[in-house]
Amino acid sequence: MPDKPWGVRSIPEIDSRYPLRDQPNFVRDVDEGRFYLPDAEEGKRETLISTTIDARPIQCLRVTGPSFLTFWAALFTGGSFIFATFHFWWLALASGALAFVFLLTWIWTGTGTIPEKETKNVGLGLELPLYLSGPASAGWWAVFITMLGDMVAFVSLVFGYFFYWTVHEDFVPQPAPGPGLFWPLLAAALLVASWILTALARRWNAADRSGRYYLALLLGVGLSLAGTAALLAGPWVTGLDPVSDVYPAIVWVLVIWTALHVGIGALMQLYCVARRIAGRMSARHDAEITNTLLFWHFLGITVVATVAVIAGFPLLA
Secondary structure: OOOOOOOOOOEOOOOOOOHHHHOOOHHHHHHOOOOEOOOOOOOOEEEEEEOOOOOOEEEEEEEOOOOOHHHHHHHHHHHHHHHHHOOOHHHHHHHHHHHHHHHHHHHHHHOOOOOOOOEEEEEOOEEEEOOOOHHHOHHHHHHHHHHHHHHHHHHHHHHHHHHHHHHOOOOOOOOOOOOOOHHHHHHHHHHHHHHHHHHHHHHHHHOOOHHHHHHHHHHHHHHHHHHHHHHHHHHHHOOOOOOOOHHHHHHHHHHHHHHHHHHHHHHHHHHHHHHHHOOOOOOOOOHHHHHHHHHHHHHHHHHHHHHHHHHHHHHHO
């Protein structure tokens, strides 16, 4: 095909394994825009989302336009790790903070935009929705797959705890020096309550009860911060020194891992509050709170597992 100022003129429908042979005038029809999304009528970047097995189109997805925000976010993310490698801690923190600002700006301005209409004719007489949330959406699956990978990393940390238990008879010293029961159980109660409030917030948003929605999320943020403090207090007040032995070290690793994820969860709760206040989310267009709840499902499992390991297992060892 001769060079054109575009990649593919239209998204073709493939009816066989050999479309060039089996579909007459296939290349010409693609080049003349006789298939899906031949024109950008609204001046937006669009693509098709299809089913996994039979590639049946189910959504016309609008994607973000060209931006340097992602470039700077990637640059400063890399910088935070590189500076940390050479122990330039303040530069690493500053680079990480800038990466967060650019990433948040890109997410706010470029994703989850409420379309001007519910559906669009994408060609070949097919009308598709412009907005989806939940398991039908690409964003939901992106969070799901990301958190599956995240859970694999978390399980490896838990595996490390039990590996040391199998190879060292005194891995859990008796009596256990910490973190005890009170602080971890308090943290679990507070964080599970925040998880429940996030689920209620999604339900109240769907029912268009904005007051309850805001209250649930803001209270959830408070419980998340309190739960994080309680979780960190467990090894702190019992004097577990992470550099003294492998047991306090791995307890601190599990606690810090969970605390960092709770911090992300609290930021996501605040983000959902801000999106609805700004009119960028509604009862119908609720991908943000739906994806946040999915994150909290994984986070809830992480919290329960962490507390069971660091507080419950020493009683059985």
